[in-house]
Amino acid sequence: MIYTNISINFIEEIIQEDINKGFPKKKLRFRFPPEPNGYLHIGHAKSICLNFGLAKKYKAFVNLRFDDTNPTKEENIYVNAIKNDIQWLGFIWDKECYASDCFEKLYKWAFQFIKEGKAYIDEQPQDIILKQRKTPFEPGIDSPYRTRPVRESLVLFKKMKDGKFEEGEGVLRAKINMKSANMNLRDPIMFRILKVIHQKTKNKWDVYPIYDWAHGQSDFIEKISHSLCSLEFENHRPLYEWYLKNIKKKERSKQIEFARLNISDTIMSKRKLYIVIKDGFVEDWDDPRLSSLRGLRRKGYTPESIRDFCHRIGISKRDNVINLKLLESSIREQLNKIAxxxxxxxxxxxxxxxxxxxxxxxxxxxxxxxxxxxxxxxxxxxxxxxxxxxxxxxxxxxxxxxxxxxxxxxxxxxxxxxxxxxxxxxxxxxxxxxxxxxxxxxxxxxxxxxxxxxxxxxxxxxxxxxxxxxxxxxxxxxxxxxxxxxxxxxxxxxxxxxxxxxxxxxxxxxxxxxxxxxxxxxxxxxxxxxxxxxxxxxxxxxxxxxx
RNA sequence: AGACUCGUGGUGUAAUGGUUAGCACAUCAGGUUUUGAUCCUGAGAGAUAAGGUUCGAUCCCUUCCGGGUCUACCA
Known part of the structure; x- marks a missing residue:
């Protein structure tokens, strides 16, 4: 199906504005960043269609980036399944990337942050750190380690990386503002210790970056111009920008949030999907009753119908629940022609x-x-x-x-x-x-x-x-x-x-x-x-x- | 309570500082049909509220009201 609608969504408006202000079209680049800990569902399809659709329109590229920063949850089997689903949907990505490709750089930048007094090693246990952070309605309090000498943090961080610490014995924290109304800025954790085998880097690392520290920097390294994510990351944007600003590079990617897809009569939350699958309420990830891409595919949904649906629902910042009947109407429209x-x-x-x-x-x-x-x-x-x-x-x-x-x-x-x-x-x-x-x-x-x-x-x-x-x-x-x-x-x-x-x-x-x-x-x-x-x-x- | 954010028919989503606010799905009615499908036609149905700016506000501003996110060493 070819769409020739005149109206553009607010994200494209921003992109268009950037172009009008002089951002070179050929530097446009997007990314789709799934975490390899589950299969793709139709909610992902919305994001995929958005990113790849934009890329197609502006003759730009999309990187497929596996957000593999948490080896305790992620597994390699999902990587191929995700790639397969994207291809089935009809899209071709440019580079296949992994957040773990950036671990080295992230580690070096972290060192730089420590040297500049923008990060420190906190050796308090997790529950104390949480308590000091307080709640969104009251200011947090500083960690006693916040003012420790740069030199000390430097040595400790190296030790952490070399496996001299056990899990939970220390974290690297960005030194931002414990009194910020935004909890994400109350000295967020950049690296934590995880003594597990990573599916890609194996046992090379003992420290792993947290999402916020990895994501924006991956965007930067991959030269992503517009990093589109869902609304729940709105409060993370100041942190996203803080990190990028402090890495001191001129060209920065821009995070834009949009509302995720909700559909009536179905579940999309990863947690809920896990429950119904693991507890045997349905057959597996490809059970036709699920809104996973594999489930829909097995049920008889075509890639065209899903793309059509994603186009029909539009992009905005409002919370929404799309009626399942709209999805059904998309597949009926196509099947009427081909069945x-x-x-x-x-x-x-x-x-x-x-x-x-x-x-x-x-x-x-x-x-x-x-x-x-x-x-x-x-x-x-x-x-x-x-x-x-x-x-x-x-x-x-x-x-x-x-x-x-x-x-x-x-x-x-x-x-x-x-x-x-x-x-x-x-x-x-x-x-x-x-x-x-x-x-x-x-x-x-x-x-x-x-x-x-x-x-x-x-x-x-x-x-x-x-x-x-x-x-x-x-x-x-x-x-x-x-x-x-x-x-x-x-x-x-x-x-x-x-x-x-x-x-x-x-x-x-x-x-x-x-x-x-x-x-x-x-x-x-x-x-x-x-x-x-x-x-x-x-x-x-x-x-x-x-x- | 604070920060951020959103508010257009039943559900989504557009356009617009200026005649009847568009489209899709859904609903209802009629027509066509060797599928009670498809196709065609039509109907009902919409800006939370109060102020302000303006000749004129759904659109800009303020307040109110309502929803969402945030108190993970998850993403």
Whole structure:
């Protein structure tokens, strides 16, 4: 999809302004900085589309930067998964970077800070440091180590790096302002000791930089012009700028914050995703009920639809909750154009055409997709016995029910017009078979088939059936914004996955994983890519009011 | 309580110091249709409040009100 809208979001406005003031276009560079401790979800997609979209528009580049400053939480397996997801979304990054690429430089700069009296080693335990920091509503108090000689800090920092300290025995702190109203400026920690193996630098380091100390400097080293992040980092911007200013380089990246994506009826918080996955509420990261990119992909969402969605939601600084229906509308719009229309009956009820010859089989042509001529046609068999949906029959029609009932006519899609004549009922009241007669002159395509019939039914021949397994996914929570609630699990829907078997037309015998279909009058389905057998995952139901 | 920040229909998001505030999704109604889908048409629905600046304010300023973030050796 190509977007040619005139209006630009506030971030692009800032960029445009920078350009107007003389910032060279070719120095524009963006970055997407995931932490390799989980899979990407649609919230990340918003950021990815923003950064890569901007880059595309201005012919600039995006670095993919793994924010690997915390080896206790990060794992290498996520790196490839993240790269794979970004590629799937359709974007190509310029440089693949790691925050750990900058460790050496960060260490040196830290030394420089100490020498200039802008940082010191604090040897107090964590809880004391926290207490001294106080709360946002009262000033903090200085650490007794704040005024220790530069020389001492220098020696200590070296020792920390050389492994002479245990975890928690010391940290490097920036000397800023313990009385600042911004907690981030109350002598934030720059380096802490972590005696673990880093997934990339292995055992080279015993000290690891904190996010704030690593991020802006990585931006600087990579020459990122505009560093876009979510709103919760607004309070970090003064620190971001303080660090950069004190490194004393002229060109600095600019941090701009925007509101992260929230979607109704789903969870996006990493913590919550971990819980439902680890505790077995869902299968894995690629469970189609999740809003992870892998989950959405498996459910049948296309990269185009996700990009389209990210474009539709816009960029601003307001907290927002986007209705899930907007996402669904994006995928419907695309699937409507590309999905092959087929007939599948999911809740079968047998129908016998009384006046149809016993051994006759006819094959009718059916369009694969009337939205696109080039998708071609296929043939569908019909014999005396077939299946229709149980919901498509009512003994006696009501005012709003114009499907099959006794004495009423409906059309069998691509075949004949039939009229209901009777039905067989069990003693329990359960209808087990319907009988009908067909209008022999009403074959689809013929002149006499053009009569106006109120309803067209999908159906599947009873002899030539193919067993179909579908997975239908419902909302995971009975709560509009589960992400906003701490006790979201109380609202977990334990029946969110329904395995439904049905009958499909023979055409479906040779489907391939990942192919998209529209089961007519039911919904869009996609062939599961993980399962060894053929399983149709329901992507989204059709927009409908009565069925 | 403090700092920072946000406030446009139900939900998102635009434009604008000046005739009827646009678009999308959602909702409702009608039309087309061999999918109650798609497609087409239409309708309802919006600036928290009070001051000020101005000939004129949704837009600029002040105050109020309401929401969010911040008290990690996470990111």
């Amino acid at each position: 092959i229309r087929v007939m599948v009956v999911l809740n079968p009820l047998k129908l016998v055409i009384e006046n149809y010859p016993e051994d006759k089989i006819e094959w009718f042509p059916a369009e694969n997709n009337q939205e696109s001529q080039k998708s071609g046609k296929r043939k569908i068999p019909l014999s005396k016995k077939l299946y229709i949906e149980r919901e498509d029959f009512l003994e006696k029609a009501t005012k709003t029910f114009h499907r099959l009932s006794i004495g009423k006519e409906v059309r069998l899609k691509n075949a004949y017009i039939i009229k209901g004549t009777g039905f067989l009922k069990e003693s329990t009241g359960n209808i087990i078979e319907i009988s009908a007669v067909y209008d022999t002159k009403s074959q689809s395509g013929s002149e006499s088939s053009r009569r106006k019939i109120k309803c067209t039914l999908h159906w599947v021949d009873a002899i030539q059936t193919l067993d179909i397994e579908t997975r239908q996914y419902e909302l995971l929570f009975s709560l509009e914004v589960p992400d906003a609630k701490k006790y979201f699990l109380r609202f977990f829907n334990h029946h969110s996955l329904k395995i439904v078997h049905g009958y499909g037309e023979p055409f479906l015998r040779k489907v391939r994983p990942g192919e998209f279909f529209q089961f007519q009058r039911i919904g869009y389905f996609c062939v599961d890519q993980k399962s060894s057998s053929i399983i149709f995952n329901r992507t989204v139901i059709l927009r409908q009011s009565h069925l």
